[in-house]
Amino acid sequence: MTTNTESWGSRIGIVLAMAGNAVGFGNFLRFPIQAMENGGGAFIIPYLVCFLLLGIPLTFAEWTMGRFGGSFGDHSTPYIMGRVGKKRGWRYVGVLGLFSTLAIASYYCYIESWTLSYVYHSIAGTFRDMTQSESALFFRDYQDMSSSHSGIPYENVVAYIVCLALNVWILTRGLKGGIEKVAKFGVPLLIVFGIFLAIKGATIQPGESGAVAKGLDGLNFLWNPQFTSLLDPKVWLAAAGQIFFTLSLGMGCIQCYASYMSRDEDVALGAMTTSFVNEFVEIVLGGTIIISIAVGFFGLENVLSMVSDEGGFGIAFQTMPFLFNKWGAIMGTLCGVAFFGLLFIAGITSSLAMCTPTQSLLRDEFGWSRVKSAIIIGVVILLWGLPTVIFYRHGVFDEYDYWAGTVSLFLFAMLEAILFSWVNGIDNSWNELNRSASIKIPKIFKFILKYITPTLLIVIFIAALIKPKDDDWSQLSFKGWEVDAGSIIGKIQGKGAGANTKWFADTLYSDVNGYYSETLKMNHALMINIVALNDEGVAYGFVKSYPIKDSDTLLIRKGELVKAGDPIITGHFVNDTFYQAMARFYMMLLLLLIFSTICYISWKKDKLEKKIKS
Amino acid sequence: MSTSALILMIAIQLPVTILAIYFVTKIIKEDR
Numbered sequence: 001m002t003t004n005t006e007s008w009g010s011r012i013g014i015v016l017a018m019a020g021n022a023v024g025f026g027n028f029l030r031f032p033i034q035a036m037e038n039g040g041g042a043f044i045i046p047y048l049v050c051f052l053l054l055g056i057p058l059t060f061a062e063w064t065m066g067r068f069g070g071s072f073g074d075h076s077t078p079y080i081m082g083r084v085g086k087k088r089g090w091r092y093v094g095v096l097g098l099f100s101t102l103a104i105a106s107y108y109c110y111i112e113s114w115t116l117s118y119v120y121h122s123i124a125g126t127f128r129d130m131t132q133s134e135s136a137l138f139f140r141d142y143q144d145m146s147s148s149h150s151g152i153p154y155e156n157v158v159a160y161i162v163c164l165a166l167n168v169w170i171l172t173r174g175l176k177g178g179i180e181k182v183a184k185f186g187v188p189l190l191i192v193f194g195i196f197l198a199i200k201g202a203t204i205q206p207g208e209s210g211a212v213a214k215g216l217d218g219l220n221f222l223w224n225p226q227f228t229s230l231l232d233p234k235v236w237l238a239a240a241g242q243i244f245f246t247l248s249l250g251m252g253c254i255q256c257y258a259s260y261m262s263r264d265e266d267v268a269l270g271a272m273t274t275s276f277v278n279e280f281v282e283i284v285l286g287g288t289i290i291i292s293i294a295v296g297f298f299g300l301e302n303v304l305s306m307v308s309d310e311g312g313f314g315i316a317f318q319t320m321p322f323l324f325n326k327w328g329a330i331m332g333t334l335c336g337v338a339f340f341g342l343l344f345i346a347g348i349t350s351s352l353a354m355c356t357p358t359q360s361l362l363r364d365e366f367g368w369s370r371v372k373s374a375i376i377i378g379v380v381i382l383l384w385g386l387p388t389v390i391f392y393r394h395g396v397f398d399e400y401d402y403w404a405g406t407v408s409l410f411l412f413a414m415l416e417a418i419l420f421s422w423v424n425g426i427d428n429s430w431n432e433l434n435r436s437a438s439i440k441i442p443k444i445f446k447f448i449l450k451y452i453t454p455t456l457l458i459v460i461f462i463a464a465l466i467k468p469k470d471d472d473w474s475q476l477s478f479k480g481w482e483v484d485a486g487s488i489i490g491k492i493q494g495k496g497a498g499a500n501t502k503w504f505a506d507t508l509y510s511d512v513n514g515y516y517s518e519t520l521k522m523n524h525a526l527m528i529n530i531v532a533l534n535d536e537g538v539a540y541g542f543v544k545s546y547p548i549k550d551s552d553t554l555l556i557r558k559g560e561l562v563k564a565g566d567p568i569i570t571g572h573f574v575n576d577t578f579y580q581a582m583a584r585f586y587m588m589l590l591l592l593l594i595f596s597t598i599c600y601i602s603w604k605k606d607k608l609e610k611k612i613k614s
Numbered sequence: 615m616s617t618s619a620l621i622l623m624i625a626i627q628l629p630v631t632i633l634a635i636y637f638v639t640k641i642i643k644e645d646r
Binding site for chain 2: 010011012015041044048216217219220222223224225266269270272273276277279280283284438439
């Protein structure tokens with residue numbers, strides 16, 4: 001029986017909390033990188049089409065299901081989906097939602113802690129007078145537990161725990177007194193910081209503070225329309241993926257927040273508001289800040305090379321502190337605080353949303369207090385998150401991101417779209433969506449929700465399963481094709497592990513064709529660097545580093561050419577494949593199993609209570 | 615900045631901004 005009497009304080013509070021959930025690192029870090037990697041203007045058109053065909057319809061579905069479940073006292077996805085689907089199987093689909101939220105929160109809090117540390121270092125002046133390579137090295141050093149730039153030992157672990165403690169403390173304050181207050185203060189502040197940085201970036205002129213190009217040159221690249229991209233499946237997949245991340249779909253956070261609304265509140269208006277606030281932050285602010293500042297100071301060609309070499313979230317942390325310094329000490333500090341502070345707010349409002357579904361389950365079904373449930377969630381996140389902090393360099397973080405933050409989201413969203421439109425019936429769902437709506441949703445969305453959105457999600461999921469090598473879709477044929485290392489099948493087969501596939505080995509092999517350039521001492525550890533060469537024998541900027549201990553034997557000489565698969569060091573090694581397998585099989589599957597068991601126990605408990613009553 | 619890029623940017627950013635402001639204003643009004 002539920003003793004959970006949480007509710008929102010105001011409608012604007014719900015919308016800001018929902019906007020805070022949606023606005024995250026994806027808006028400021030992932031969107032610009034995705035846009036650059038997929039050809040700038042070539043990306044924008046598929047992105048907007050996906051927003052209309054996937055983003056808005058799924059947001060409608062999640063808000064509607066959440067409010068519906070909430071009217072029966074259900075606040076977590078297993079119960080909400082079980083209520084909508086009326087079959088036990090749908091409850092287990094809902095378990096997938098709980099699993100995703102907590103698994104993602106485990107590594108998301110780590111990125112959040114980077115931003116918190118970077119705010120501190122911006123104020124402390126750590127980045128002042130740093131060169132670009134020093135700034136990049138700072139980020140790499142930060143991932144190393146033995147290094148500290150603040151004097152605090154295990155700085156990255158301490159920052160992670162501080163961040164997590166802050167999340168737990170806000171969760172103990174509840175929806176109205178915690179999450180809503182943070183959103184009401186944080187989201188407007190984030191927008192103010194964003195507008196300030198976007199104006200600063202877009203107005204960069206060549207020659208000013210060492211800038212080599214106009215900030216607007218970056219925007220020109222982003223917004224130059226290229227209609228040929230409409231035929232490229234790779235760009236469509238990237239655009240659909242971005243829409244998922246940015247709107248926080250397929251996780252159950254939206255359902256959970258919406259379940260605390262009253263049955264007569266307007267979900268249609270709420271869904272449209274949060275979707276468009278998120279798009280404003282992403283397209284207008286997120287699309288301007290990093291691109292215009294980086295292009296202004298590095299030039300377009302250099303930024304494109306950096307994106308293709310480095311990619312990912314790391315690029316902003318490696319370059320922005322250096323670029324902000326070009327505006328002088330005071331403005332550099334101000335911009336650093338604004339940028340990393342903005343990221344921190346975006347991160348914490350999202351991680352709070354990720355913790356709420358599990359907290360709701362514990363409170364609803366086990367009658368736990370806010371404080372007790374928040375602390376237990378904090379402990380679980382700490383246990384699952386610490387491996388991403390400690391073994392970050394071994395690919396544990398990426399493994400969590402792939403299985404929980406990508407595959408699970410798509411799978412969950414695909415099933416919830418089928419549940420909403422086909423199992424519950426589009427007419428029932430449409431009526432529920434329009435109940436108490438103060439805006440008229442165009443009828444075309446009924447057709448999109450029934451046919452287009454589920455079909456697109458199934459196609460995207462199949463495409464992710466069988467993606468051909470190097471995203472080259474012309475390889476597809478009835479005779480078969482080689483799958484990409486990043487496809488789901490490729491991941492299960494362990495493709496992309498390089499030459500060192502064994503968990504434990506006594507020989508380390510080179511993963512790349514290249515030459516042994518140097519031995520470096522990095523934070524108490526010796527590393528040998530292999531400079532990668534392309535097919536023409538030219539270095540293209542990628543360097544692969546391998547750790548070496550005193551007891552190991554180096555098999556190559558400085559300057560010697562090596563081929564991928566050639567032995568380079570003998571000794572005793574634990575390869576990255578071991579850590580990745582542990583992350584995948586032990587951490588991820590265990591968490592899924594724990595959630596399934598908790599839900600099973602709570603359903604058994606419900607049944608027993610009903611029996612006693614009758 | 616090229617004219618086509620400017621047109622696409624304005625054609626997308628302007629409606630998104632206007633709709634975001636419109637929806638937020640509507641909710642604030644209804645809250646009152």
